[in-house]
Amino acid sequence: METLRPIVAASDRKMDGSFSLSTVQPGKLRIIASGFDARPMSYMDEGRRLGYEPATARAVCEKLGLEPVWYDFPLDKFYSQLSSGQYDVVWFSQPVTQKRRAWADFTRAYGRFDVAVLVRDESTIEAVEDLKEVRLGASADSTELDLINQLPDLEIVEFPGSDRLLPEMIEALQAKTIDAVLDDALLLLAVEAMNPDLRVAFEISTQMPFGIGVVPGNRELLDALNYGLNQLIAEGTLAKLWTQWIPYKPCPF
Structure with missing residues (x-):
């Protein structure tokens, strides 16, 4: 280094x-x-x-x-x-x-913040246990990936840390190439407010310090x-x- x-x-x-x-x-x-x-x-x-x-x-x-x-x-x-x-x-x-x-x-x-999982509005995902065998999008450079080991068996789709990271994950979710997005809860709540076809399925309390x-x-x-x-x-x-x-x-x- x-x-x-x-x-x-x-x-x-x-x-x-x-x-x-x-x-x-x-x-x-x-x-x-x-x-x-x-x-x-x-x-x-x-x-x-x-x-x-x-x-x-x-x-x-x-x-x-x-x-x-x-x-x-x-x-x-x-x-x-x-x-x-x-x-x-x-x-x-x-x-x-x-x-x-x-x-x-x-x-x-x-600030201290939690993470959340965003899904399409018609999704049946409501809780952590529903993520089994789900294609979950997350940032390749994200601290959220540390949570993956605590989640059910699923397919992780990593997105590079570009300046269009969140839009790219949202586009993939809407195009149905992934089933859910894991990211900061505040960001995903804002996405939910602007996209009636998407919803925050649940939040995970982490209170991660920024x-x-x-x-x-x-x-x-x-x-x-x-x-x-x-x-x-x-x-x-x-x-x-x-x-x-x-x-x-x-x-x-």
């Missing part, structure tokens, strides 16, 4: 509580993300980046005196791009796992981001953003 070197030089808390940060581009936080529709977490609307994650990123950056700047990549390129030294963080629906900890240090969680990935060794930036998140939680701002974008789920903080 290529050695990742810190690209943020220093972060000092001043007497007034502000931070002096040296990032790849002074005064800016260069964020690796994706432009695909992952609402309510993140999506594009007429050139504007909306959703819970962009709103949280803007609020944290305001605390730290930084301007967030997003750069879109396929999901499977996130950590190779982070190791290039051209970007500061990965901030796009990243469950914190041991595999990802090999490539990045992670902040405290800004965090911001920082190049290993960049302790100053990591601490600064944690400070920003902790401030948002303490003052109730994070709960307000959660309620704005995810009103149908209780805020975990």
